[in-house]
Amino acid sequence: MNTNSNVYTIVYTTIIVVIAAAILAIAAMALKPKQDANIKAETISQMLTAAGFSSKEDLAKLGNDKILEMYSQNVKTAFLIDAAGNKIGELETEGDIELQDNLKVENKNIAKGDPQLPVYVFEKDGAEINVIPIYGAGLWGPIWGYIAFNADCTEIMGAYFDHESETPGLGAKIKDEAWFREQFKGEQVNFSNPDNSFDIIKGGAPKDDKSAVDAITGATMTCNGLDAALDTWFKAYMPFLEKKAGAAGSDDSCCGDGCCDDHCGGDGCQDKGQCDHNHNHNHQEG
């Protein structure tokens, strides 16, 4: 047979490509459940790391099943909120754990104004920890992460960032360098400036600025991307975070019925309207 004829060449390459495609398709389908389980465990271990339950390295040694178990034990509830910060659905936290981890889609939905954002509420030593995701564009590909807030969402407890393809040794430091994520501990979201509620500042953040951290040398684009991602997602979560912060404020100072008026002047409530708002909110939440 003439293996150099045009017909032979075309038929041959077609057959080879079809066979290769079939083999790859079968392999991809067969391995998909296992890969998905890995990705789920990875996502959960990022959340657990952000919330301060363990470190990424220790979790990696545990294996997927233990990580899922640890999640189920420590998570109190997980739910979805809409753009106004209202709860619109629950996420299963035990057995077949549900995560809202398609952050790319939600990132687009935030821009459209119709997101379904997840909030994962963990419980540690009797105190609630609210973990929320962030997502954005780095220099080469997507970057994302999880930010853990304290019970009333006024203070960041921890953070974990990951990326798809940032430059090793430069942009990849947002994930690799512990000092970078440690900086977020104790920081606050600046509620009074919703469009730019958090800053990553090149050349060092001012010490008295509680809503800013230092950027990484040589990773300007990645840090700018992360800054934008934090601003976008914090803005999307702002109604929820403010409600939490407001509710907690009223718990302390305007707790019982009637006492609100007395306390509002001095105890951090900005005005009566705010106070009433908190009150209504408390009733709604039961």
Next chain:
Amino acid sequence: MNEDLKKTLLNPIFKGNPITVLVLGICSSLAVTVQLKGACVMALSVIIVTGLSSLVVSLLRNSIPNRVRIIVQLVVVAMMVILVDQVLKAYAYAIDKQLSVYIGLIITNCIVMGRIEAFALGNKPIPSLLDGLANGAGYGMILIIVAFFRELLGSGTLFGFRVLPESYVPNNLVILPPMALILLGCIVWVQRSIQKDLQEK
């Protein structure tokens, strides 16, 4: 014949090592040798890809149209690499994340295509398989040697376990790719001083 097979198997490990003698696959050997664990998985992946691609191409060698043989080889190699990547994603996710793009880049590793062109196209399947495996092993051996020194001096650990005392200050230069190139140069130097016939006049 047996003697031939033995030669096929042993030659690429030392005398005809793909990295130090043929100078193929330098790029990835600089990138994935920061830690021993990653280097070992990379070595294993390359051994599997070179071995199986050589075997498959050798089986097809009499039917491949000469004009498109490079494309056909690429299809075979790419398929193997994606299979390896998928399996790693399913069974060694952490390491796959660490090796990131370099697994995919095995496709462009010159050793794979080089051995297919030079050996598998003209030899029977079994010797081709052995040649592929041996070349992968020769590559992997250098990778592991370089990674050994880089992890030891750069982090003070081996396979993630602390070997040097805490008082050892890690040498950050060793972590960076240029040091891998210098280490490779040292290995080539050692090999050439042992193997005099490699020295240029």
